[in-house]
Amino acid sequence: MDYKKHVKQLQKGNEESFNAIYHETKHAVYAMVLPILKDSSLAEDAMQDTYIKMIEKIDQYNPKYKFINWLLTIAKNIAIDMLRKQKETAIDSQENLDLFISQESSVEKQMITEYYLSLLPDEGKQIVLLKVVGDLKHKDIAKILDKPIGTITYLYQKALTTIKDSERSGSNEK
Amino acid sequence: MKNRKQSLIEHSIRTEMKSSTPEVREKIDFYAIYQLHHGYKKVPWYKNFKIMAFPSVVVAAALIIFAILLTPSDTGLPLPNPTDPQKTLELSSKEEVYSISAMQAVTLLHQNASNGGTAFNQFTMLNTTASASLNHFDQMSYYLNMLEPILLEEEARVFSIEESDLEDYAYKITYDTANHTFNEYTLYYNETEIDEKTFELEGIMVIEGVDYRLSGRYEDDDDTFKLELIATHPTQEDTYIELIQEIKNDEQVFEYIFVEDDEDVYESSLSIEFDEDEISAAVEFESEALEFEFEIIRPLTEETYAFYIEYEIERGDDTEFEGVVEVRVNRTNNTYIFDVTTDDDETFTLNKPRIN
Numbered sequence: 001m002d003y004k005k006h007v008k009q010l011q012k013g014n015e016e017s018f019n020a021i022y023h024e025t026k027h028a029v030y031a032m033v034l035p036i037l038k039d040s041s042l043a044e045d046a047m048q049d050t051y052i053k054m055i056e057k058i059d060q061y062n063p064k065y066k067f068i069n070w071l072l073t074i075a076k077n078i079a080i081d082m083l084r085k086q087k088e089t090a091i092d093s094q095e096n097l098d099l100f101i102s103q104e105s106s107v108e109k110q111m112i113t114e115y116y117l118s119l120l121p122d123e124g125k126q127i128v129l130l131k132v133v134g135d136l137k138h139k140d141i142a143k144i145l146d147k148p149i150g151t152i153t154y155l156y157q158k159a160l161t162t163i164k165d166s167e168r169s170g171s172n173e174k
Numbered sequence: 175m176k177n178r179k180q181s182l183i184e185h186s187i188r189t190e191m192k193s194s195t196p197e198v199r200e201k202i203d204f205y206a207i208y209q210l211h212h213g214y215k216k217v218p219w220y221k222n223f224k225i226m227a228f229p230s231v232v233v234a235a236a237l238i239i240f241a242i243l244l245t246p247s248d249t250g251l252p253l254p255n256p257t258d259p260q261k262t263l264e265l266s267s268k269e270e271v272y273s274i275s276a277m278q279a280v281t282l283l284h285q286n287a288s289n290g291g292t293a294f295n296q297f298t299m300l301n302t303t304a305s306a307s308l309n310h311f312d313q314m315s316y317y318l319n320m321l322e323p324i325l326l327e328e329e330a331r332v333f334s335i336e337e338s339d340l341e342d343y344a345y346k347i348t349y350d351t352a353n354h355t356f357n358e359y360t361l362y363y364n365e366t367e368i369d370e371k372t373f374e375l376e377g378i379m380v381i382e383g384v385d386y387r388l389s390g391r392y393e394d395d396d397d398t399f400k401l402e403l404i405a406t407h408p409t410q411e412d413t414y415i416e417l418i419q420e421i422k423n424d425e426q427v428f429e430y431i432f433v434e435d436d437e438d439v440y441e442s443s444l445s446i447e448f449d450e451d452e453i454s455a456a457v458e459f460e461s462e463a464l465e466f467e468f469e470i471i472r473p474l475t476e477e478t479y480a481f482y483i484e485y486e487i488e489r490g491d492d493t494e495f496e497g498v499v500e501v502r503v504n505r506t507n508n509t510y511i512f513d514v515t516t517d518d519d520e521t522f523t524l525n526k527p528r529i530n
Contacts, residue, residue, distance in 0.1 A: 019199070022199055026195055027191065027195050030194075030196070043196075044196040052207055055207045056207065058212075059212065113190035113191070117187070128187065132187050132191075133188055137484060139498075148473055148475070150500045153498050157521075160180055160183065160184075164183065167183075
């Protein structure tokens, strides 16, 4: 996607460009906020707030940086802020992932994916989601999560190995 | 190769998560939010850092220039500060813009003229045929060797403005580059003022006793320098470089057309960015036989220096390669150690020669 073109248009108030950016980035934004909030309903609110903030702050976007990184940093900060408020109001955070609200996928598939992700620590989960769902490169994930690229590569491989090992041991048990 | 199990896991996560992503678009009243925060004001044009170059050898020349620009100097040129993300390369005077652009263009022509000569041997690898036949890790190693002085900010250079010793030209600028290609460039030129902000320039640049003709036009409009320059090969009239360079406060645009025997050849680009915590150099190349994109990153946060390379390569036969390389430097035998993770999650280690 040509973000530069759409961002320029968005800065001028073009709704079509907003729609284009939204549809291009929504999965990545969701993949960013969900592992932080661990609740699909809260994640949906965070998504909405992210795009509202994007419109508000679009003039402040510095084109020297990748647009998707800028947007996902907004999403991350909103999710963290939301989580903080959530804790302040003493609402228990869920230990189990409430990931799915889809009407389209089968319960079985949802459970498998939920199981995969439940094997991973929060950090690994986020990296896997940003890479696989958000289609981000290790380099961009490193920038957004403020970690060295080598660490991201390592954690991603480790996460997938954890899932594969779990699958293998599950098969052996059978 | 990526095993089937892993592909299935990734596919499963991707499919499920994407189908689970909620739709919030309808909940966002775009115009209401936009007008509340921006009214109807016209947003100023935003600047983008971009360097376009033709052909691949231009990358090499641009790298030389960047290497020169990025080094400590006694000339008072402002230098980029890696700790300040807003700061990019800046040139402080029209003389500097003119001479540096001239050097870029002439370097290419000279390389063309002395193809195979010892002075430019390392850059001959950049021609398309050689690049296409090289193993892509050798290409990466080659670029890393070229870019390492920039990424480590180790380059040394001498720049001096002197009295002209040629009758035909009023100005003389000499560069002595310590670690690249030719030892010395000498630029002679005259300047004609068209109006307060516009100058026409003509001159020669001398490298290893060869004179290259230069002509150009220079505009200095408030905070913007713009130079259009043509450098012509001394014996081949149909071979020349057309260069347009524009420099603003936080933006630089370089556009090149390399014409050989009246034909444009190849495209490539280079961009170097300074961030708070890293310096990165991206090289792109495109021809019929090969497309590649490398981004070499040097994190500034690590105590011992290391590099990370992300690469995407597509060859003319539709084979594609993509992955990440973590590079360590072995100073004992002066090699790079490449720890490679391909996009198929294949991992292996390679040793590559280091010339710096």
